[in-house]
Amino acid sequence: KEKLEINREQRALMKAIVDAYNRHQIPEDVAKKLLQDQYSPEENFLLLTEMATSQVQVLVEFTKNIPGFLSLDREDQIALLKGSAVEAMFLRSAQVFSRKMPTEHTDVLEERVRKSGIPDEFMTPMFNFYKSIGELHMVQEEQAILTAITILTPDRPYVKDPQAVERLQETMLDVLRKLCVLQHPQEQQYFARLLGRLTELRTLSHYHSEMLASWRMNDHKFTPLLCEIWDVQ
Ligand SMILES: O=C(NC1CCCCC1)[C@H]([C@@H]1CCCCO1)n1c(-c2ccc(Cl)cc2)nc2cc(F)c(Cl)cc21
Numbered sequence: 001k002e003k004l005e006i007n008r009e010q011r012a013l014m015k016a017i018v019d020a021y022n023r024h025q026i027p028e029d030v031a032k033k034l035l036q037d038q039y040s041p042e043e044n045f046l047l048l049t050e051m052a053t054s055q056v057q058v059l060v061e062f063t064k065n066i067p068g069f070l071s072l073d074r075e076d077q078i079a080l081l082k083g084s085a086v087e088a089m090f091l092r093s094a095q096v097f098s099r100k101m102p103t104e105h106t107d108v109l110e111e112r113v114r115k116s117g118i119p120d121e122f123m124t125p126m127f128n129f130y131k132s133i134g135e136l137h138m139v140q141e142e143q144a145i146l147t148a149i150t151i152l153t154p155d156r157p158y159v160k161d162p163q164a165v166e167r168l169q170e171t172m173l174d175v176l177r178k179l180c181v182l183q184h185p186q187e188q189q190y191f192a193r194l195l196g197r198l199t200e201l202r203t204l205s206h207y208h209s210e211m212l213a214s215w216r217m218n219d220h221k222f223t224p225l226l227c228e229i230w231d232v233q
Contacts, residue, residue, distance in 0.1 A: 006182070010175045013067050014141055017172075020065030021144030024058040031096050034112040035105055041117030041217045048116075052089050052230075053223045059088050059151075066148050068168045076159050083156025085229045086205040087198075088147060090129065095143055098134030117216045122207050129204050133197060139183055142194065145176045150198060 006014070030051045033039075039047065063069055063081060070077070097109060114123055138146070152169035154162035173195075180191035187193075209231050212220060220232070227233050 004178060004181060006175065006178050010178070013171065014145065014175055014179070016065055016067055017148050018141050018144045020062050021140065021147065024062045031099070031101075031109060034109055038112065039116070041215060044116035045215050045217060045220065049222055049226055053225050055089055055092060056085055056225055056229055059085060062147070063151055066151065066168070066172075068171075069152075072164055072168070073161055076161055076165065079156050079158040079160075080151055080153070080165065082229055083159075084151045084153060086208050087150050087201050090126075090201055090204055090208070091133070091147060091150060094130045094133035095138075097130045118211050119214045119216070122211045125204050125207065129197070129200050132200060136190075136194060136197070138194070139179075141179055142176065142183065145172055145179065146194065146198070148172050149176065150201070 030047065033047065060081060063077075069080075072080070097106070097113075101109075110127065114127075118126075136142075149169055149172045152165055152172060154165040154169060159165060176194070177191050180194060184190040212222075212230070212232055222230065222233050
């Protein structure tokens with residue numbers, strides 16, 4: 001019994017993470033914009049870079065609220081943000097795509113993203129990931145903690161003290177494990193499936209520089225922040 005129950009400290013940690021996650025929602029109007037109009041590849045690329053730039057800023061604010069993050073080495077904090085920003089963007093895109101909406105809206109959204117300018121060969125892995133996230137029907141606590149776990153990945157490049165990061169990540173994993181059992185009692189391996197998505201997410205993120213470079217348009221312009229965070233230009 002004790003093993004499964006979320007103790008007071010874990011409840012406080014979960015509340016801090018979820019509050020931060022909800023407080024720092026990027027303007028989720030990207031879905032509304034895509035549902036309203038069809039855009040050219042150039043406009044879609046601009047929309048993506050604008051949304052991604054504001055999402056990185058939001059990610060920094062969210063990360064500062066992860067208990068223990070600010071006590072990590074300063075350079076490791078940067079390495080973790082830089083190393084997880086692309087994955088966090090795809091995870092957020094998947095969560096936006098999987099939000100409850102009428103089927104025809106999801107179909108239009110899928111069509112608009114498919115035709116946004118990204119070469120076709122990336123569509124299968126991207127939508128496989130989006131759909132596999134959607135099938136999990138994550139509650140917002142799970143979404144928030146999964147994002148925190150993604151950020152607190154110890155084996156990002158240039159991390160000097162991975163053990164310190166691992167300790168924080170393990171605390172998050174422990175809460176998520178209990179939450180999954182409580183929220184999805186019927187599904188034995190729900191927690192394992194959830195973590196399996198992080199592997200799929202890392203694979204998908206390997207494509208991102210190529211996806212951007214081969215966007216059906218010339219002269220891809222990025223914001224200075226994205227040049228920092230993404231391996232582009
Ligand atoms: O702006 C997007 N995502 C933001 C990023 C910050 C957090 C919020 C979501 C993109 C843009 C929108 C314009 C057409 C091209 O995709 N996007 C991607 C996507 C992400 C990475 C690359 Cl490289 C390519 C496409 N997948 C999406 C799925 C969706 F359901 C919606 Cl609504 C938008 C989605």
